[in-house]
Amino acid sequence: MIFKILFSILIIHTPNFQTTYDIENNIGHHIYKRDNFDWLNHLKPAQEAVSEIYDFIIVGAGSAGSVIANRLSEVHDWKILVLEVGEEEKYTEMPLTVSLLQFTKYNWRYFMERQPGIALACENQRMPWPKGKALGGTSVINYMIYTRGQRFDFDKWAAQGNPGWSYKDILPYYIKSENTALKNNVDYRYHGVQGYLRTEDAYQSEISNAFINGLNELEIPIVDYNANKSLGVSTIQGTTSEGKRLSAARAFLHSVNHRPNLRILTEAFVTKLLINRETKEAYGVEYERFGVSNRVGASKEVILSAGTFGSPQLLILAGIGPKEHLEELGIPVLKNLQVGRNLQDHFAFLGLSFSTNQYVTHHFSQLLNPYNILNFYINGMGPLTGLGGAQAIAYIKTSQSKEPADDPDIELLFIGTSLAFDFGLVIRRGMGITDKIYNAVFGPLEKTYSLMIIPLLLHPKSKGYLKLRSKDPHDYPLFYGNYLTDSGNEDIDTLLASIRYVQRLAQTKAFAKFNVTFNTNPVPGCERHKFDSDPYWKCCLRFLGQTLHHQVGTVKMGPSEDPEAVVNNELQVHGIGRLRVADCSVIPFAIAAHTSAPAMMVGEKAADLIKTTWNKQ
Numbered sequence: 001m002i003f004k005i006l007f008s009i010l011i012i013h014t015p016n017f018q019t020t021y022d023i024e025n026n027i028g029h030h031i032y033k034r035d036n037f038d039w040l041n042h043l044k045p046a047q048e049a050v051s052e053i054y055d056f057i058i059v060g061a062g063s064a065g066s067v068i069a070n071r072l073s074e075v076h077d078w079k080i081l082v083l084e085v086g087e088e089e090k091y092t093e094m095p096l097t098v099s100l101l102q103f104t105k106y107n108w109r110y111f112m113e114r115q116p117g118i119a120l121a122c123e124n125q126r127m128p129w130p131k132g133k134a135l136g137g138t139s140v141i142n143y144m145i146y147t148r149g150q151r152f153d154f155d156k157w158a159a160q161g162n163p164g165w166s167y168k169d170i171l172p173y174y175i176k177s178e179n180t181a182l183k184n185n186v187d188y189r190y191h192g193v194q195g196y197l198r199t200e201d202a203y204q205s206e207i208s209n210a211f212i213n214g215l216n217e218l219e220i221p222i223v224d225y226n227a228n229k230s231l232g233v234s235t236i237q238g239t240t241s242e243g244k245r246l247s248a249a250r251a252f253l254h255s256v257n258h259r260p261n262l263r264i265l266t267e268a269f270v271t272k273l274l275i276n277r278e279t280k281e282a283y284g285v286e287y288e289r290f291g292v293s294n295r296v297g298a299s300k301e302v303i304l305s306a307g308t309f310g311s312p313q314l315l316i317l318a319g320i321g322p323k324e325h326l327e328e329l330g331i332p333v334l335k336n337l338q339v340g341r342n343l344q345d346h347f348a349f350l351g352l353s354f355s356t357n358q359y360v361t362h363h364f365s366q367l368l369n370p371y372n373i374l375n376f377y378i379n380g381m382g383p384l385t386g387l388g389g390a391q392a393i394a395y396i397k398t399s400q401s402k403e404p405a406d407d408p409d410i411e412l413l414f415i416g417t418s419l420a421f422d423f424g425l426v427i428r429r430g431m432g433i434t435d436k437i438y439n440a441v442f443g444p445l446e447k448t449y450s451l452m453i454i455p456l457l458l459h460p461k462s463k464g465y466l467k468l469r470s471k472d473p474h475d476y477p478l479f480y481g482n483y484l485t486d487s488g489n490e491d492i493d494t495l496l497a498s499i500r501y502v503q504r505l506a507q508t509k510a511f512a513k514f515n516v517t518f519n520t521n522p523v524p525g526c527e528r529h530k531f532d533s534d535p536y537w538k539c540c541l542r543f544l545g546q547t548l549h550h551q552v553g554t555v556k557m558g559p560s561e562d563p564e565a566v567v568n569n570e571l572q573v574h575g576i577g578r579l580r581v582a583d584c585s586v587i588p589f590a591i592a593a594h595t596s597a598p599a600m601m602v603g604e605k606a607a608d609l610i611k612t613t614w615n616k617q
């Protein structure tokens with residue numbers, strides 16, 4: 001205590017105090033600025049000593065953070081530190097077995113809180129909300145589907161007071177990242193060949209023709225869905241390299257981790273952002289590694305890329321969040337901003353499965369076939385390269401759509417198998433589906449060849465939120481999806497319309513060619529409604545509606561006049577200096593894309609913005 005008081009007196013009387021910085025050993029302290037002589041306050045320094053100083057600290061090496069680390073370390077005289085709590089991935093190469101990854105240490109294993117009338121098919125009515133905890137973040141456990149979002153999304157994003165984020169502005173970043181090997185329906189004007197991220201055509205089994213040709217019958221054209229097209233259908237573009245999973249870390253970090261100015265620490269859990277209470281500038285972070293707590297400084301900026309859940313958690317812990325929530329937690333308010341609110345997600349429906357009597361789908365036996373295994377490991381080809389069964393995507397507009405022009409309101413994701421693929425052992429458990437529901441609805445499909453079409457609500461009107469359980473950084477936040485709660489019932493009506501659309505699709509000649517039969521096993525709990533009536537399907541949506549893990553918006557981008565905004569169009573936290581957020585959390589609303597490629601785009605753009613700020617373009 002005496003030491004603390006003496007230390008406080010010393011720094012109070014030293015307006016610009018800086019201890020020595022040992023560049024050789026990379027040990028130093030940050031600058032303390034003292035203008036205001038408030039004695040009580042100064043017993044606690046506004047800024048704490050740090051042991052090492054880098055130019056930039058990146059928190060989280062996920063889809064966005066990996067890109068930023070790569071691009072910033074291109075500047076030789078910048079020293080970059082990346083702190084990632086997860087480990088480097090091992091044995092994750094095989095795309096078809098992706099669902100297993102949710103049961104590894106690479107998943108945080110978050111769950112949504114129990115909410116009325118939703119996740120009724122889930123154990124304890126709690127929907128799993130997996131997120132990646134590894135070098136590479138969620139790209140280590142995701143389904144590798146490469147989608148960018150539609151022109152409408154980005155033009156709306158920019159029009160909300162975010163110059164620089166229109167389609168025209170962001171397209172170059174997608175192209176910059178990419179090194180394409182796509183061949184199916186590809187419009188090369190929209191794809192890159194010099195980036196780090198390999199994109200390849202997803203494995204197709206014969207049954208995907210039913211989906212694509214069936215949609216053609218419904219006048220949906222075949223397009224390159226990543227090439228400024230709105231409505232259309234296509235085989236999936238995936239982030240694989242020679243058929244193997246390609247996480248953001250494998251794409252963006254492995255090739256550059258020899259750079260002497262880039263230091264990547266895995267198993268480093270950031271517990272606190274260090275922000276000078278007087279200048280309101282970030283100057284470092286505190287992190288735990290192997291049981292030891294450390295403080296490191298950033299002489300230029302701290303960049304938060306801890307994802308849609310991790311970034312808001314760290315902001316709130318630092319006193320940047322909704323005032324009433326901070327007070328409830330006993331955290332002094334540094335800046336009253338709506339962190340954690342505006343959580344948006346694509347709600348999807350798992351209740352549309354089919355069977356066929358033809359062996360034209362993915363089937364469990366493929367995993368046991370030695371030829372397939374050799375073909376995968378030697379040639380990077382064959383069914384084991386399948387993206388967890390996902391084969392094709394369509395963007396459609398339902399009869400309920402209120403979206404402008406050709407802006408789709410639903411994505412149809414075609415899976416060349418179903419939850420019955422692994423006899424209920426893994427996939428459905430990753431979704432938390434109970435034995436009772438699985439056995440009744442999907443169990444009978446185990447004896448057939450099965451397929452699924454998953455409609456995804458692209459622009460949900462319902463908004464969720466997250467808040468902290470406590471001020472202990474180790475405690476998981478509390479998550480509330482608030483699915484299907486919009487006052488106008490637009491979300492449930494649009495999903496119902498998508499079910500009717502899929503039923504029409506199932507009537508096409510293309511489906512008949514494969515003897516595809518709709519799975520009519522009723523969902524237990526919904527039998528009280530007449531099968532196939534609107535109330536029946538609305539009930540099913542509350543049982544088998546699920547996240548596809550595209551949560552965004554908890555650190556919303558927007559101008560300072562926007563009461564929900566947390567960062568500006570340059571990703572800087574409003575009212576706080578030297579602190580940017582760059583990951584899915586800044587995406588202001590749910591866009592028509594699975595969110596890994598958009599996170600990478602945010603990463604590319606963040607790196608450019610940072611280079612511009614510090615004159616290194």
Ligand SMILES: Cc1cc2nc3c(=O)[nH]c(=O)nc-3n(C[C@H](O)[C@H](O)[C@H](O)COP(=O)(O)OP(=O)(O)OC[C@H]3O[C@@H](n4cnc5c(N)ncnc54)[C@H](O)[C@@H]3O)c2cc1C
Binds near residue numbers: 133142147
């Ligand atoms: C099962 C699943 C399937 C998916 N499938 C697809 C798909 O096919 N295609 C697609 O485009 N998207 C998919 N997504 C979504 C997509 O992968 C993610 O939205 C995207 O990767 C998020 O990128 P990010 O950079 O925002 O965050 P992340 O990639 O999640 O990175 C955040 C990183 O920060 C780390 N971190 C968090 N807190 C701390 C801390 N305090 N200290 C240190 N490190 C910390 C985390 O461990 C993590 O590595 C899927 C998601 C899931 C869960």
